[in-house]
Every structure is written in structure tokens, then in C-alpha cells.
Amino acid sequence: MIARELYRFRPERARGAVVALVLLLLGSASAAVAAPVPAEQIATPLTAIAEGHDTAFGTAVAPAQSLDLARSSGDERIRAIIGRIAQEVSAVTSAFVTASGDPIAATKAAVAQFSPETAKDGASRSFEGSAPSLSIMRQVLFVPKKSAAISPSAVIAAVSQFEHSPKTDDNYYEYSDPQNLKAARVSDLPGSESSWLAGAQPPMTAGKTYALKKCRHIVILGWYCNTSLYSVRELGGIPALVTFLRPMPDGADNPMFTDDRAKNIVDGYTALYVAVEAKDLILVYNLGIQSKAGSASQQSRLNDGQKAEYRQLLRYLETKLGAGKLPF
Secondary structure, three states, X not given: OHHHHHHOOOHHHHHHHHHHHHHHHHHHHHHHHOOOOOHHHHHHHHHHHHOOOOOOOOOOOEOOOOOOOOOOOHHHHHHHHHHHHHHHHHHHHHHHHOOOOOHHHHHHHHHXXXXXXXXXXXXXXXXXXXXOEEEEEEEEEEEEOOOOOOOHHHHHHHHHHHXXXXXXXXXXXXXXXXXXXXXXXEEEEEXXXXXXXXXXXXXXXXXXXXXXXXXXEEOOOEEEEEEEEEEEEEEOOEEEEEEEEOOOOOOOOOOOOOOHHHOOOOOEEEEEEEEEEEOOEEEEEEEEEEEEOOOOOOHHHHHHHHHHHHHHHHHHHHHHHOOOOOOO
């Protein structure tokens, strides 16, 4: 209608108006893709998984629980952790997509509100409480869109491949049936210098659930393992990798595990990777929270390990995506 009226007076101006209108519509569509994700759009599907209402994860999940023992039930403590994750991820991704200036600087400033160490170093592992206790793991990184092949979905696929692959000092075990660990076939995935890079496992297929036992054997101390369920999906319209601990009560594991590998070293775990695009950059933000009835030992060592794995993830994404050295 506007363009038609303008044609009555100056055709060249009408053509300009049409072009402007098209650009405006395209701009609006682009903005919709990179819109901030409300916390409830993250919390709602995570809560469904935690409550056993998600068919892909099933009922055997052990989410992290808050330290607020004044809450009347474990369900409320679980929802408190999910709310905490959703609020933080929403705040960080919103700062990224709405930045009027440098999106990296804006994102770092948002991350610093939750963890100055993560904003400075790109990753950290912090601890709260003594018994019970929480371990909070964070990572933040940025991937330039140097080609059409680099998209949020492609980045999450690469992240899932990294999570799927044992690191040098680890041993992973993959179950063929996440819903029935006792009857599943178990694949032994030993770590090596190349197991997480040149010899990486395939990316996780979107919509499929994976059950992985991630272990590390420490001389004299023995096995330290967690068995978790993983799924690549969309949350609030953005690609994500979701992780929940798989509970391991006595007798629940596959018969091949008769030692400490049949146990989890934490009591609950909820984690989320998301990838969001804005201004020719893709933000990857990872927030995971583990809960434990006792206290976390070796805290400095665990924090150092978190940062070492973050450096591996950077190197992996640089190699896998061909994005060059990632900015930070």
C-alpha cells in the first residue's frame, strides 16, 4: 500500500521504499532468529526431564539439587537448580544477542556477574557448601561464522562429538540402550592422545539419547566415574546439548561392572550447552551443576582440570570447524 501510493508521485522513490520494506522484513526475521531466550523456555523442558516426563530420557534421572535444605522436598530443590541454570543462560545469551557494541565484551560482562573467573579465563569450576555441596562448571567461547557451514546447530554437533569422545586420561563406556543399562551392550572407549581429536567418536544425533559412563582411574585411589544421559535438542528455539546424571543404585549397572565403576561419585547432575548466533559470531555457553551429599575434595585440581578441558574444546572446535583461532 505504501509503495503503491508513492508510485503516484515518484516511481524511483517507490522502488526505494519497496527495497527498504524488504530489508526491514529481512532484518526482522534475522532479529527473531537471534532473539533472547526467556528463562522459562529453558526451564520448562528441563523440568519435564527432571520429573521423568520426557520419553527420550525416561524416568531414571538424578538431577542436581540445591543446598537449600529449608525447601520441603527434593523436587523443589531440583527445580531451584533448574531455575538457576535457566536464569543464568538466559541472561548471558540475552547480553550477547542484544549487545549494541562489542558482543564479546557484553557477554563477558554478563558472565562476570555470575563468575568473574569464567569471564577472565573462559572456564572455571567453583564450589559451594560443604556437606551437602555443589560444584558449578562453566565455559564460554565464541566461534566466528567464517562459512555458511558454521551454524549454531553445527557447533552443538561438534560440542556433542567432543563430549562423546574420551580424553587422554579417561575411559568412557557407552551403553547401547540408555533405558536398560543391565541388558545393554557396552562399548569400551579408552582415552589416548588422539581419542578426542583425530579419533573422536561421531557427533550425537539430534533427538537420540546417549548413555555414557565417564571414568578416570587414579593409581592407589581407584575408579572415579559418573554415568549420564545426553541429548541434542532445541530449547527455546536454540540448539542445545542437555545432560542429566543417571542414578546408579546397587545392582542397577551392567554386569560387566563389578567394582567402583558401578557407582557415581556425585548424587545429582544437570548441565546444558547452548549455541546462539548474532553479528557473525556464535556464542557457546556451558553451565553444569553437580550436587553431592558430602564435600568436594581436590577443588583446586578439579578447577585446573576444567580449564584444561576447556583448552581442549577450543582446539577441537578450531580443528573441526575450520574457524581459525577462536577469539575471546
